Amino acid sequence: MAAELQRSTDGASGPAAGPGGGAAPRRRRFDPRHWAGLRPYGLGEQRPNHYKEILKTIWENRDQLGYAWRILRDGCCDGCSLGTTGMRDWTIDGIHLCTIRLKMLRLNTMPAVDPRILEDPGALRRKTSRELRELGRLPYPMVWRKGEPGYRRVSWDEVLDLVAERIRATVARDPDRLFFYMTSRGMPNEAYFAFQKVARFLGTNNIDNAARICHAPSTSALAKTIGYGATTVSYKDWIGCDLIVLVGTNLANNQPVTTKYLYEAKKAGTRVAVVNPYREEGLERYWVPSSVESALFGTRIMDEFFQINQGGDVAFFNGALKHLIETDRLDHAFIREHTAGFAELAAFLRELSWEELERSAGAPAAAMRRFAELYASARTSITVWSMGVTQHRHGTHNVFAISNLALALGRIGKPHCGLMPIRGHSGVQGGAEMGAVPNTYGMGRPVGDQATMAAMKAIWGFEVPAKPGLTATAAIDAMYRGEIDVLYSAGGNFLETLPDPAYVRAALERVPVKVFQDIVINPMMLLEPGELNVILPAATRYETPGGVTQTSTERRVIFSPEIPGRRIGEARPEWEIPVRIAERVFPERAHLIRYENTHQIREDIARTVPLYDSIQHLRRKGDQFQWGGPLLCAGNRFNTPDGKAHFVVAPLPEQDVPEGKFRVSTRRGKQFNSMVWDEVDPLTGAGRDDVFIAREDAERLGLKDGDPVLLRSDHGEYRGRVRISRIRPGNLQVHWPEGNVLIPTGVCDPYCGEPDYNAICELIPLREQATVAEPARGAPAAP
Numbered sequence: 001m002a003a004e005l006q007r008s009t010d011g012a013s014g015p016a017a018g019p020g021g022g023a024a025p026r027r028r029r030f031d032p033r034h035w036a037g038l039r040p041y042g043l044g045e046q047r048p049n050h051y052k053e054i055l056k057t058i059w060e061n062r063d064q065l066g067y068a069w070r071i072l073r074d075g076c077c078d079g080c081s082l083g084t085t086g087m088r089d090w091t092i093d094g095i096h097l098c099t100i101r102l103k104m105l106r107l108n109t110m111p112a113v114d115p116r117i118l119e120d121p122g123a124l125r126r127k128t129s130r131e132l133r134e135l136g137r138l139p140y141p142m143v144w145r146k147g148e149p150g151y152r153r154v155s156w157d158e159v160l161d162l163v164a165e166r167i168r169a170t171v172a173r174d175p176d177r178l179f180f181y182m183t184s185r186g187m188p189n190e191a192y193f194a195f196q197k198v199a200r201f202l203g204t205n206n207i208d209n210a211a212r213i214c215h216a217p218s219t220s221a222l223a224k225t226i227g228y229g230a231t232t233v234s235y236k237d238w239i240g241c242d243l244i245v246l247v248g249t250n251l252a253n254n255q256p257v258t259t260k261y262l263y264e265a266k267k268a269g270t271r272v273a274v275v276n277p278y279r280e281e282g283l284e285r286y287w288v289p290s291s292v293e294s295a296l297f298g299t300r301i302m303d304e305f306f307q308i309n310q311g312g313d314v315a316f317f318n319g320a321l322k323h324l325i326e327t328d329r330l331d332h333a334f335i336r337e338h339t340a341g342f343a344e345l346a347a348f349l350r351e352l353s354w355e356e357l358e359r360s361a362g363a364p365a366a367a368m369r370r371f372a373e374l375y376a377s378a379r380t381s382i383t384v385w386s387m388g389v390t391q392h393r394h395g396t397h398n399v400f401a402i403s404n405l406a407l408a409l410g411r412i413g414k415p416h417c418g419l420m421p422i423r424g425h426s427g428v429q430g431g432a433e434m435g436a437v438p439n440t441y442g443m444g445r446p447v448g449d450q451a452t453m454a455a456m457k458a459i460w461g462f463e464v465p466a467k468p469g470l471t472a473t474a475a476i477d478a479m480y481r482g483e484i485d486v487l488y489s490a491g492g493n494f495l496e497t498l499p500d501p502a503y504v505r506a507a508l509e510r511v512p513v514k515v516f517q518d519i520v521i522n523p524m525m526l527l528e529p530g531e532l533n534v535i536l537p538a539a540t541r542y543e544t545p546g547g548v549t550q551t552s553t554e555r556r557v558i559f560s561p562e563i564p565g566r567r568i569g570e571a572r573p574e575w576e577i578p579v580r581i582a583e584r585v586f587p588e589r590a591h592l593i594r595y596e597n598t599h600q601i602r603e604d605i606a607r608t609v610p611l612y613d614s615i616q617h618l619r620r621k622g623d624q625f626q627w628g629g630p631l632l633c634a635g636n637r638f639n640t641p642d643g644k645a646h647f648v649v650a651p652l653p654e655q656d657v658p659e660g661k662f663r664v665s666t667r668r669g670k671q672f673n674s675m676v677w678d679e680v681d682p683l684t685g686a687g688r689d690d691v692f693i694a695r696e697d698a699e700r701l702g703l704k705d706g707d708p709v710l711l712r713s714d715h716g717e718y719r720g721r722v723r724i725s726r727i728r729p730g731n732l733q734v735h736w737p738e739g740n741v742l743i744p745t746g747v748c749d750p751y752c753g754e755p756d757y758n759a760i761c762e763l764i765p766l767r768e769q770a771t772v773a774e775p776a777r778g779a780p781a782a783p
Helices: 050-060 062-074 099-109 115-117 129-133 154-173 190-203 216-225 258-266 294-298 313-326 332-338 342-351 354-361 367-377 397-408 428-433 451-458 472-478 501-509 576-585 588-592 596-606 695-700 738-741
Strands: 142-145 176-180 208-209 243-247 272-278 304-307 383-385 418-421 486-490 512-519 532-537 548-551 556-560 623-627 662-667 691-696 708-712 716-727 731-735 759-765
Touching: 050 062, 050 099, 062 099, 115 662, 142 154, 154 176, 154 486, 154 512, 154 532, 154 576, 176 190, 176 472, 190 208, 190 451, 190 548, 190 596, 208 428, 208 472, 208 556, 216 397, 216 418, 243 367, 258 272, 272 367, 272 556, 313 342, 313 354, 313 367, 313 397, 332 397, 354 367, 354 501, 383 397, 397 418, 428 548, 451 596, 472 501, 501 738, 548 576, 576 588, 662 738, 691 695, 716 731, 716 738, 731 738
Parallel strands: 176 208, 176 486, 243 272, 243 383, 272 304, 383 418, 486 512, 512 532, 662 731, 691 716
Antiparallel strands: 142 532, 548 556, 556 623, 662 759, 691 731, 708 716, 708 759
16 A cells, blocks of 8 residues: 655654653653753763854855755755754654764765876875865766776766676676675665666676665564564654663764654653663763753763673573563563464573573673563663664674564554664665665565566566675675676775775775766775776765655655755766666667656656555655554554564574683764764764773773773784773774774674674783784785
8 A cells, every 4th residue: 555645844743642652741841850960061071062063064065055055954864864854854843953964964065076186096095085085076987997097087978888888798798797786875765776677687686785784684683573674663652652772872973863852752751771882971961952951951861771792682682581581571462462483482581591691691680680670661662773783793683682572562563662773874774675685676576586576577577687696795705706797886985894904905906897986086996997997976866856765764755856056067866877877788678777867766666666655756845755654563464474573583692702802893983984974073082093991901901091002803903092981891892994904704694694893802002012013914815
């Protein structure tokens, strides 16, 4: 059934329900119970200065202030995946604007780079990715052939013919020697869909997107447990919920506007529990700049904190459910009538000893029991998680354990109850749903299923390939083995986002033809060509005629109109470039892949992805719909083969740490993807090279703040400086992507291919080392 199309430009939201779904309690204008302190706007505290960021943004965009204002006023935010129409949302009244969006703004308003600087790529290699980005937008197609000193400008006709020729030759040899990758950098649904259709038109399922390194475990686990790889609730459900559980996420850094949702929820009586190895400052207290009370006195967000080991999520949530089984605090009617697999799970949990759980979780049994009691005593609860849960080799099991606990109490498909894998990037929820992944032709259309393939042929007019394609991580291995002839990368920077950058570099250098579609210079563009490197300049979502759409975390499909303003050289819309290439690869059947505008793409999406039927009606600012409705699985309707939700056994991961070594995990600072970050995190005060360590561990090793240290894993080495922090002893954290040198390639979640961004390391105080070997710089051995 088509979702109901809605048009909203004011973002107005009705009164929030009270805890447990009843009427909202009467709120005091100011409530000192939630204040962080008496210093106005946290003067003297370590915290972001949002007003300073606004002034900085105005200065950066001073040459295009009118255009910048129109983007903010009328566009759908290209930052995180909360989703807006202009500066309004569908959760709360008032302005929806955060520092992430402000930092992204200059990418849309900056002038073109002088293309002549790409004639000498060697000189550019000395620049950081930030410095490359700040040079300006890519204005013209460019080509760099092996043996030439650098790139030269070419016409669109020449470059399209050239890329089409190389792809045609590759397809004739083996279409699976092509690989397409798509970033989540502001990428709209229309581009994801066009790319995935092009890949299938050319005969391969080798296409993947940036979700592979963030929420792939969430998608795979929830698809198995409830039949949908998406959040089950709306943001509005936060306000009036009894309990919000935040696991492995730091909303204050990555989705700052949610702190206002939490502020409103706490005023309505919601409690917030955090399960994490590190006691994040931004989840303890935050100053919401658009709220007078919070701006003056700050807001205490966290009510309860449960500290665990990195990777201890499975054990912690297994322990909580074990306690509820032992004390018979379950929703037996829901389990009996609407689920499957509980008996097997219960038997497994009964056999687990509390000693095993404590050792794996890094938390005492008393803490797991206390959390279980807190969870069970709430009438409604929502669990929110992010990459602290997913970026593990057992990330899918982490999500199974979280889902099992919610199902055991029937916390799915009801107001203020559900599961929310909160997305970090504006394009990432829609990427997989559009089919820009190797295992589906679009949400609900599995690769290789004969009935599905017949349906796709009827819709598209051509045969689709049956063999599942490569994930991004598997494709890097294929490149290293010399099995990929053409890499077509629309954005993305494998050199900084994947583990083991030396191995990734070696793999990329072995690809004969590398095609880079992007809006700014990317470090991958500066790699020597195997045979040929190509740059295809792309337009942003705001420059795309006909407008585009994005899908937010809460499954809301939102229209973003074209915004009048600066246009860059000959840059073309993201969707158009691969389509025009595909037309030239097979001109005799070009009519089967041709689009003339984004409205035609939306019509095709509606035919291909049934839950997106309504996207074809989105045409103006404010147009939107929410696939699946405000509550997914409402009425206990699950999208599984038997119509039931499924409990899944999540075994404890094997992660014993040798004596004297540490669990090391990567963390985000004040940053957005691998392009936009601060050198100093305004929430923690940490620099990019800081190594977060517990006070107990620092004292045991005789270390103090600022001391230089070396981290050494079986794979690599990392130099940093001690930052004594509120992290669980035995655990360390370093910033991503800098810490990727410690992490081996090829260690992934077997369910979904998510890389494991963790390592076991020794920590060496450098003041005690006269000589420390330099990390190896050469190409590593094959995995």
